[in-house]
Amino acid sequence: DGGITQSPKYLFRKEGQNVTLSCEQNLNHDAMYWYRQDPGQGLRLIYYSQIVNDFQKGDIAEGYSVSREKKESFPLTVTSAQKNPTAFYLCASSASTGVGNEKLFFGSGTQLSVL
């Protein structure tokens, strides 16, 4: 079965700690994305990657970092610089970022909470 797998489902962060959220896809998609979801708000883009070894900041990149060493994997690190990290984090992928292939496929999300 093709899809996007996020792990863990729930994650707790202590103050001053960096945590990493995993995202793996076996859809052979070129583009991958990280979104943050807060209650009552639309999804906000943190980072995206169009191709291996390349990524771009989204609207709310401060306090986050990513890497794209493999096509299948796009991990997100929430650093200690992110002062309000509690949110639901969604990873998504698409076949490309070009016009005509904008359908995003989402993982099932990671709920991050601060202890």
Place this chain on the structure above:
Amino acid sequence: GQQLNQSPQSMFIQEGEDVSMNCTSSSIFNTWLWYKQDPGEGPVLLIALYKAGELTSNGRLTAQFGITRKDSFLNISASIPSDVGIYFCAGRFNNDMRFGAGTRLTVKP
């Protein structure tokens, strides 16, 4: 950046009723998409619209791409309990995708 206004924020309806929700923007988009999210899960694509005026159906769901390219509508006919969830609109212009804040739908049996 471009902002999407999605309404209503929430709806409480009786099973069997029809539902309408919409998204509006001050900017134009060249693609509109509608997603549904179940609690604790990621959104799932319902319908994608690519041309102004386009009307597309997916079972009991019908969506339209507004003529002005600044709005889109989603209708659900004869609602059933499994329609419960949050419905999001998304508009795309070139490589920029924006999401509405969602409409939370509750269906009472």
